[in-house]
Amino acid sequence: MMKLYYAPGACSIGTHFLMEEMGLTYDTGRLDLKQGDQLKPAYLDVNPKAKVPALVRDDGSLLTEFVAIAFWLGRTYPEKGMIPEGMEAEVRTLEMLDYAVATIHMQGFSRLFRPAKFARSEAEHDWVREQGRAVVDKAFGIVSERLGSSDFIMGDRLTLADAALFYVLFWGVDRVKLDVPENLAAYYARLRARPSAQKVFADEGIQFS
Ligand SMILES: N[C@@H](CCC(=O)N[C@@H](CS)C(=O)NCC(=O)O)C(=O)O
Incomplete structure (x- = not known):
């Protein structure tokens, strides 16, 4: 297994x-x-x-x-x-998946959560966090535009890209309590309410404050 x-x-x-x-x-x-x-x-x-x-x-x-x-x-x-059919939809799904992981997570949240990885001196850590925050804010704006009023990032069906956005929005909304654009907050609330998300939160022992 x-x-x-x-x-x-x-x-x-x-x-x-x-x-x-x-x-x-x-x-x-x-x-x-x-x-x-x-x-x-x-x-x-x-x-x-x-x-x-x-x-x-x-x-x-x-x-x-x-x-x-x-x-x-x-x-x-x-x-x-989980991968929509057709070359264009497939590559757009991968584009968003990579944006969530390589940019929002690795460039943004890594700086917010682990500033010491980016600057040795503690005096610079707030500056590193600000850089991370700027990456995340800009990226959430771009994702919000792409999402528009759709149910999921690729339209009316959940795809691989939603799974990556689920975790970066979990960090942004539930952990860091960032203000995210309204449509993105509503989208994350919908993902979070799904039985799969509820099961994962319970299995992982995630507590919400
Ligand atoms: N590029 C990797 C990144 C994975 C990653 O950074 N995982 C973090 C948790 S979010 C980790 O395992 N950190 C442990 C550590 O850095 O010691 C991926 O996309 O899977």
Whole structure:
């Protein structure tokens, strides 16, 4: 059986959400990043990158990187409809997926959550956080424009891209309490209310204040 390695509330929550949306059967392995589980030999044997998400597939091989895992899941189970049909819709889905992960997460939230990774001196950490915040604000504006009044980012069906937006909006709205454009807040509220999201929050033990 496939096994998803995740850490509660980390970006892996997007993969977890996607696998629930797809109705897949899988095991999970939970890591506590604050306790440094990702750096312990038991996990490094699984994933030498020391990151989540990581997916061990049925054949025992490991797949890492949010975008690659999402793409593999979408292609492996085409009947779940997570990759829209047609070259243009497919590439627009990948474009948004990559924007959420490579820009909103890695360039934006990484600076907000881990400023010490970007500047050695503590005096510069607020400046780093501001840079991260600016990346996130600009990107949420762009996503909001793209979303318009649609139910999902690609229109009327949930796709891989919504799973990536789910986790960056979870961070933005529920963790950092950012003001996001109204249509984006409503979209995240709809995603968050889905049974798959509720199950993932419960499984990961996410508490809301
Ligand atoms: N490029 C990777 C990034 C994964 C990543 O940054 N995961 C974080 C959690 S959100 C992590 O495992 N951090 C552990 C650490 O940095 O020690 C992906 O897209 O999957």
